[in-house]
Amino acid sequence: MNALTIMDIVTKKPYHHGHVAEAMRSAARAMLDQDGPEGVGLREAARRIGVSTTASYRYYQSKDDLLASVAAEGFRELSAALDVAIRGSDPMFGTAIAYVEFALKNRGLFRLMFGPILVERAKYPKLSEAAEVTFNNLHLAAGRGSEPRNKNVEAITAWSLLHGLSSLLIEGLVPEENARALAETVLFASRRVVNPDDPSVPSA
Amino acid sequence: MNALTIMDIVTKKPYHHGHVAEAMRSAARAMLDQDGPEGVGLREAARRIGVSTTASYRYYQSKDDLLASVAAEGFRELSAALDVAIRGSDPMFGTAIAYVEFALKNRGLFRLMFGPILVERAKYPKLSEAAEVTFNNLHLAAGRGSEPRNKNVEAITAWSLLHGLSSLLIEGLVPEENARALAETVLFASRRVVNPDDPSVPSA
DNA sequence: TGTACATCAGTGAACGCGCGTTCACTGATGTAC
DNA sequence: TGTACATCAGTGAACGCGCGTTCACTGATGTAC
Numbered sequence: 099m100n101a102l103t104i105m106d107i108v109t110k111k112p113y114h115h116g117h118v119a120e121a122m123r124s125a126a127r128a129m130l131d132q133d134g135p136e137g138v139g140l141r142e143a144a145r146r147i148g149v150s151t152t153a154s155y156r157y158y159q160s161k162d163d164l165l166a167s168v169a170a171e172g173f174r175e176l177s178a179a180l181d182v183a184i185r186g187s188d189p190m191f192g193t194a195i196a197y198v199e200f201a202l203k204n205r206g207l208f209r210l211m212f213g214p215i216l217v218e219r220a221k222y223p224k225l226s227e228a229a230e231v232t233f234n235n236l237h238l239a240a241g242r243g244s245e246p247r248n249k250n251v252e253a254i255t256a257w258s259l260l261h262g263l264s265s266l267l268i269e270g271l272v273p274e275e276n277a278r279a280l281a282e283t284v285l286f287a288s289r290r291v292v293n294p295d296d297p298s299v300p301s302a
Numbered sequence: 303m304n305a306l307t308i309m310d311i312v313t314k315k316p317y318h319h320g321h322v323a324e325a326m327r328s329a330a331r332a333m334l335d336q337d338g339p340e341g342v343g344l345r346e347a348a349r350r351i352g353v354s355t356t357a358s359y360r361y362y363q364s365k366d367d368l369l370a371s372v373a374a375e376g377f378r379e380l381s382a383a384l385d386v387a388i389r390g391s392d393p394m395f396g397t398a399i400a401y402v403e404f405a406l407k408n409r410g411l412f413r414l415m416f417g418p419i420l421v422e423r424a425k426y427p428k429l430s431e432a433a434e435v436t437f438n439n440l441h442l443a444a445g446r447g448s449e450p451r452n453k454n455v456e457a458i459t460a461w462s463l464l465h466g467l468s469s470l471l472i473e474g475l476v477p478e479e480n481a482r483a484l485a486e487t488v489l490f491a492s493r494r495v496v497n498p499d500d501p502s503v504p505s506a
Numbered sequence: 507t508g509t510a511c512a513t514c515a516g517t518g519a520a521c522g523c524g525c526g527t528t529c530a531c532t533g534a535t536g537t538a539c
Numbered sequence: 540t541g542t543a544c545a546t547c548a549g550t551g552a553a554c555g556c557g558c559g560t561t562c563a564c565t566g567a568t569g570t571a572c
Contacts, residue, residue, distance in 0.1 A: 114515060114567065134418060136340045141558065150517045152560080161559065212473055214338060233475070251487055254467075254476055259459070262466025269416055271437070272458055283455055318534065318548060345525065354550045356527080365526065 119157035121147040126168050130206030135213055138165065166222035169215050172207045173228035176200050180235040193239040194260055194285040198277055201264035259285060323361035325351040330372050334410030339417055342369065370426035373419050376411045377432035380404050384439040397443040398464055398489040402481055405468035463489060
């Protein structure tokens, strides 16, 4: 029960951190982009935010619970970016570029979002919902202007293109300088295959 | 120094296993398809093939060395499948289907091949070489029949499509029943975008 | 305005685990004479 | 054909590590009177 010294007052960190849940998520994201999904650890994340090893258990039931929460956050951000793009002047290209840019800016997170945690999304309702919203957005953007009978195929085609290009860029198999141009060029493909005579699609 | 009993003779496993290197690779592949790249462990693999924990160090310098070797094996198999397809009656579709089928039949291996180990492939010459051969094959198959100035873009487009579709199928985001049909449909896209008037590409 | 008490937020020690890797070793095999 | 010796293939104990999770706890805060 000693009185506080001046140093105590200056350097002591408060007993109540106040934002552990949020801070854990952002620490996890930093680790994600640094070392990939398997590089995330509860203990290391706690260390980074200056909190005890077990503090996160007040907010997350387990490590996977935290990761699911981070992934859900990622899907919400991706949805938001797609929303903006869809309402922009060039919805289709906008969407394509937003998707690829999100992947490149959030490499580790992108891997987490489409990794094993997503396969188990039934266990995490919030993740499930956030992912659903994103997929709907994509479907809408990709299906714009195509005939109803082709909507589904065109959506899958466009999504495959964007997802594949994003992955190849992240893995360094396609040079990044051309990412923007490729995203545009590559997306023409999905229009042409289903609507070969669509005059709104310029010749390559 | 007791004499061997009958049980010894019947059940005793030979001191010399004889195929440790190969067996480790195949154990790793089994674990890969079961639990993904992070589910592979040197100790567990050794256990599976009935050999001491450290036996693999005679053949592989480290865990990563083993994984690189497994990935290289994967690339060689993929190359072989693409080779067959290219020489078949319908090179383009054949290639598409071979790629997607390889991914679906070797989910964990596919993830390993295009994961972090590939990014560090400079460290593993054999992996590097095997991957290079595969990428060349893809480039050839995808560029067939397109004008020289478009070859590169078309190759990237086709690869993105196949890689993206494979990934989405593996992650369960696109139903597998349609994998074959989708691989075909989806591949039309890459022809149309670069050669919009190519008469060899049927209308969708 | 002060005090008692309930609730909340975070702590710290301890558990058991499987892992990758090192090291000096031993059992088995092949070769030369 | 037998023996000595070198080489090869695999062993087993030990190292230190970081991890996820549990548990009973303590310090800080908010509320009621």
